[in-house]
Amino acid sequence: MTSPENLPVAVIGAGPVGLAAAAHLIQRGLPVTVYEAGETVAANVRDWGHVRLFSPWEYNTDMAARALLQSHGWQEPPGKAMPTGSDLYEAYLKPLAETPEMAAVIETGAAVKAITRLGADKVLSKGRETKPFMLAVSNGNGSIRRDLARAVIDASGTWTAPNPLGAGGILAEGEAENASHIAYGIPDVLGRDRAAYEGRTTLVVGTGHSAANVLLDLVKLAERDPATTIVWVTRGANLMRVYGGGRADQLPARGELGSRLKALVGSGRVTLVAGFSVTRIRAVGDQVVLEGETADGVREVGPVDRIVVTTGQRPDLNLTRELRLDLDPWLESAKALGPLIDPNLHSCGSVPPHGHRELAHPEPGFYTVGIKSYGRAPTFLMLTGYEQVRSVVAAIAGDLAAADDIHLVLPETGVCSTNLAPVAAASSGCCGGPAPVDVDACCVADANAKADGKSGCGCSSANAPEKVADPVRCC
Structure with missing residues (x-):
C-alpha cells in the first residue's frame, strides 16, 4: 500500500511550470497529483495579471502542455505576441487545467504545509530512500491530511514570500508598524489599486523588472494627474542591470523597458535616489519617512504617501525542513545552479542548460523547479522551467537518456555585470x-x-x- 512505485508524483504549485510538469507526467503515463494553494490554478499569475510580459508567447508555453491542448482543439496564440499575465491565464493556463486529463489530477485550495518521509524525519538514514514522501495538506478548514507520493516536484514558486523593505534581509525598523503604507510586488497602479496612488507621492524600492513596471505605470498615472509624484530608491549605485542592453537585448520589449526607465530618470519625471539601504521607516503625520545608509552616512528620504517594495522574493524553506536539501549558501537555490546565476557575478540572462541532475537534492526523488530553483536570484524565464520539468519527469520515468538530453537557449540581455x-x-x-x-x-x-x-x-x-x-x- 505504501510502496512508492504505486503512488502518484506530487507536483506542488499549479502555475505555468507546475502545470507543465503535470502535462509531461500525463504524457508519460505516470500518475500525478497537483496541489494548488489558490482557489484557481495560476493564482500567483493572476495576481500580476495586469503586467505585460517582455517575452512573447513562443517562450511562454510548454511542448507537452501544447500537445495536450491541441488534442482538444486549442488554437495557439501568435508566437510573437506578448501576453499579459491575464492573457497567459485565460488563453493558456486555464484551458490547460480544464482539459479532462488535467482536471482529474489538480486540486485547488490545497496548501502543502510540509513534506517529509513516511515515518522518517530528516535525521534517519537507514532505508530512507525506500520510504514514500508524506505531504501535510491543508484544505483551509483547519484540518491537515497526509498524502503519500513516490516523488515530489516543488514548483511552488516564491511570489508569496517577498523580501522585506529592510536592506539587511529582515524587516526594517518600523516596517511592520507602517504596513498600511506599503505594498509588496507589482500593484495594479492603473487599475484596481489606482485610488491608492493617484495624486500621491509614491516611493518604489528595487532594481528589477518589477520595479521598472511599477515605475512606468506610475509615470502614466502622473500624466493623467500631475499631482502624482514618483521617487525611485535603489540599494546599489550601478543601474546597468535594470537599464539593460537596449537594442542589444534579444527580447526587444525587455530592452525597451530599461531604456524607457533610463530616459524618465534623465528627464526628471522619476526622482532617483541611488545607493540607499533602508534601515528604518517612521510615520510623519499621514505620511512616512525612510531612513537609510548611504556612502555619505545616514540619510532620510520623504515624506511619501506610499511605498512599493520590489526587492524580489525568497523560497519558503519551512516547507522542506524535514528533507535533506543541498542549497547554495546565499542564494538558497539548487546548489549546482548557484554559481551560474549569482547576481553578484551574472546579468546576461544566459544560463547553461541544466536539468534533473542540477535540480536534484540528497533527498532522492525530490526536485526543486521553476523560479524556486533559483532561490533569491532574479531574472527567471518560463522557458527555463519548462526544460527543467521535461528533464526531471524523464528522470522520474527512468528515461535517463532523455533526461540528460537537455537543450536550453535563452534570449540574451545584451548587458553583462x-x-x-x-x-x-x-x-x-x-x-x-x-x-x-x-x-x-x-x-x-x-x-x-x-x-x-x-x-x-x-x-x-x-x-x-x-x-x-x-x-x-x-x-
Whole structure:
C-alpha cells in the first residue's frame, strides 16, 4: 500500500511550470497529483495579471502542455505576441487545467504545509530512500491530511514570500508598524489599486523588472494627474542591470523597458535616489519617512504617501525542513545552479542548460523547479522551467537518456555585470576570465561559444572591455 512505485508524483504549485510538469507526467503515463494553494490554478499569475510580459508567447508555453491542448482543439496564440499575465491565464493556463486529463489530477485550495518521509524525519538514514514522501495538506478548514507520493516536484514558486523593505534581509525598523503604507510586488497602479496612488507621492524600492513596471505605470498615472509624484530608491549605485542592453537585448520589449526607465530618470519625471539601504521607516503625520545608509552616512528620504517594495522574493524553506536539501549558501537555490546565476557575478540572462541532475537534492526523488530553483536570484524565464520539468519527469520515468538530453537557449540581455577587479586578478574569475587579446569576445566562455559557431554566452562585443587592465565585463 505504501510502496512508492504505486503512488502518484506530487507536483506542488499549479502555475505555468507546475502545470507543465503535470502535462509531461500525463504524457508519460505516470500518475500525478497537483496541489494548488489558490482557489484557481495560476493564482500567483493572476495576481500580476495586469503586467505585460517582455517575452512573447513562443517562450511562454510548454511542448507537452501544447500537445495536450491541441488534442482538444486549442488554437495557439501568435508566437510573437506578448501576453499579459491575464492573457497567459485565460488563453493558456486555464484551458490547460480544464482539459479532462488535467482536471482529474489538480486540486485547488490545497496548501502543502510540509513534506517529509513516511515515518522518517530528516535525521534517519537507514532505508530512507525506500520510504514514500508524506505531504501535510491543508484544505483551509483547519484540518491537515497526509498524502503519500513516490516523488515530489516543488514548483511552488516564491511570489508569496517577498523580501522585506529592510536592506539587511529582515524587516526594517518600523516596517511592520507602517504596513498600511506599503505594498509588496507589482500593484495594479492603473487599475484596481489606482485610488491608492493617484495624486500621491509614491516611493518604489528595487532594481528589477518589477520595479521598472511599477515605475512606468506610475509615470502614466502622473500624466493623467500631475499631482502624482514618483521617487525611485535603489540599494546599489550601478543601474546597468535594470537599464539593460537596449537594442542589444534579444527580447526587444525587455530592452525597451530599461531604456524607457533610463530616459524618465534623465528627464526628471522619476526622482532617483541611488545607493540607499533602508534601515528604518517612521510615520510623519499621514505620511512616512525612510531612513537609510548611504556612502555619505545616514540619510532620510520623504515624506511619501506610499511605498512599493520590489526587492524580489525568497523560497519558503519551512516547507522542506524535514528533507535533506543541498542549497547554495546565499542564494538558497539548487546548489549546482548557484554559481551560474549569482547576481553578484551574472546579468546576461544566459544560463547553461541544466536539468534533473542540477535540480536534484540528497533527498532522492525530490526536485526543486521553476523560479524556486533559483532561490533569491532574479531574472527567471518560463522557458527555463519548462526544460527543467521535461528533464526531471524523464528522470522520474527512468528515461535517463532523455533526461540528460537537455537543450536550453535563452534570449540574451545584451548587458553583462561589471567585475571591478583588474584583468590580471580576474583570470580565474567568472566565465574563465578575460578573452585572449586577439579574439572579439569579452571573456573565455564567450570566446569558446563563438568558436563553436554560437552567438556567444551573453556578452556582445559592444559590451566587451578594452583588453587592458580596466574593469572586466563577463557573463
